[in-house]
Amino acid sequence: MITERVQRVVTEWAAEEGWAETPVCRLERPAEEAHGDYATAVCLQMAKAARRPPLVLAEELRRHLLADPEVARAVDKLEIAGPGFLNFTLSRDAYVEAMAEMLAAGEDFGRGPERAHPRVNLEFVSVNPNGPLHVGHGRYAAYGDSLQRLLKFSGMNVATEFYINDYGRQMDRFGRSVAARYAQSFGVDLPVPNDGYQGEYVKEIAAGLRAEIGDRYAEALERAASRVTVAGAPGRNAGGARETAPEEVLYEEEEEETPDGLAEWPDDPAIKEAVDFFRTRACRVMLEQMKSELEAFGVVFDCWFSETGLHVDGRLERVVQRLLDAGEAYREGDAVWLRTTSRGDDKDRVLIRRNGAPTYFAADIAYHESKLERGFEHLINIWGADHHGYVARMKAAVEILSGRPGSLEIIIGQLVNLLEKGALRQMSTRRGEMVTLAELVRAIGVDAARFFLVSRSQDQTLDLDLDLARRHSQDNPVYYVQYAHARIASIIRNVPEGMEAGVPVGAEVFATPYEQALVKRLESFPAVVQDAAERRAPHRIAGYAQELAGDFHVFYKHCRVIGVGPEEGASRLALCLVTKRVVARCLHLLGVSAPESM
RNA sequence: GCGCCUGUAGCUCAGUUGGAUAGAGCGUUGGUCUACGAAACCAAAGGCCGGAGGUUCGAAUCCUCUCAGGCGCACCA
16 A cells, blocks of 8 residues: 555665664644645655755655555655655545455455464453452453454454452451351341451352352351351341441551451351451452453453462472572562562562561562563553552563563553542442442443543543443444444345446546545555554544544445446445445454444 | 653644644534435534754644642562
């Protein structure tokens, strides 16, 4: 196509002139119609290095371009404008050729060349399985999944992964919360811990487990209840299963005295067993729920990786030993530290605490070691903005493990704020304050939800007002795009026998600006894909899809496909076919359906 | 205090490896269905791109300062 051809001419010219650097010649769509179909500022950009005025360069480049037979054929006018722009006006041949190419490319139009290496691992969502997914998680699910689809379509070799944070204090709190609700269902006065999980779903899980095991742990927990020290803390209601006011829960307190949060429950083997049971089983329940919710949301992971496994199978110990042996880690003050400062971190980080317990960081290192051992050469993690303080140490750690800088890429996504009657509120699983992903999907559907969540740059914090979203769901731009697809499908259904798509050369082919605009938009699709993939920016696909749909709707308004001359009809049908494919592709990349009718 | 992200139309947001007169959707006002789907199209109104300096042919985009909001700066996860 013309863009590549122009670049080749510029490259040859640069070689001829003996310039050290080959200028990159980008053809842009000028805002102003009078500036032609494409424009480039390359002469302005290289004027300084070439030490010649831009207008002189433009004159020369123009001559070189017109001397190239392919460019000459594709261009009707090639004008020098302003301080040194080159403006291209395409010939009819250029449209015909571009269209023929796109039509021939079929379903694969826009797909990048397949690359087996590097093997890429993309990790996202990765939450504690101790509560339902809320829309914040949904945002990362939508973003991560679309990114995965986009990277694959651009040619990369990608596998996706969900790291299950099923180990540690949060999970113990969760287990005790479920145990407490279970006990309460027997009338036992065992309160949900101060720092436990208050959401309604905890009761439901407890009820589910009770249905399965009956009163197996009721007695042990009753014993626990009788020995729990109450100390006037909030959240302890006599009379069992009553809701605790979330805002009274003070989870900042007592962090010092009871660092593992478990001390307020007596140390009794039977109680411990009960808590273990509830933790493990509740975790499994949540995990299954997440899996099916994500699947319903169109998000499927290649691998679910359990943190607990790292502790159980000894990998964690091994990697710490390995780091010690390599001299990357050291002991100091009864703790084991990783020398992350050697790779740009602010300070060294603890792997094994003074009390012998490994940090979350150590487990994460073991996890990333596993990724590397499984043959992934490039690791991408998507994290929420609340974890960005963790980036430097993790990058340092992976660099130490792999011996290669840059092998871990971390994408920070901004958070989702919950908006209620104009008031802002941070979501919290522990307090049970959230809009769940399932609620959002129920309110506006998967297509609108995914489009909404992925249309914004991941760098942008997102305010979500569920009422507003529900009220405006009919205005969701996703329908604008889908409508274009359905409209084309309808045209195709009406195509009479014997009429076929094709790109004949003739005076009436691509004669209107509406057709030309559509061809140009379609032609840019491969570049949009590559650009969006490189920038990890699936929202650009959403933007492109809306522009493309817009071009199509305008075209539709002005140009009939059926019932016109044979050449006009064939070329317009071709335009419809390719547009339909590209719209469908965009929607698919966003995890949104492309309906034949709606 | 230090670091990261963000400030663009009334609202929600695109556009940021420097390009010509800054865009879209929603909302507002007014128009368009006797041929393929009006979930559409057309037109109007709406902006000191947070502010101030700087870099240069040219800045929403790059640099410095500044104001405002969000998020971080653990032997928590």
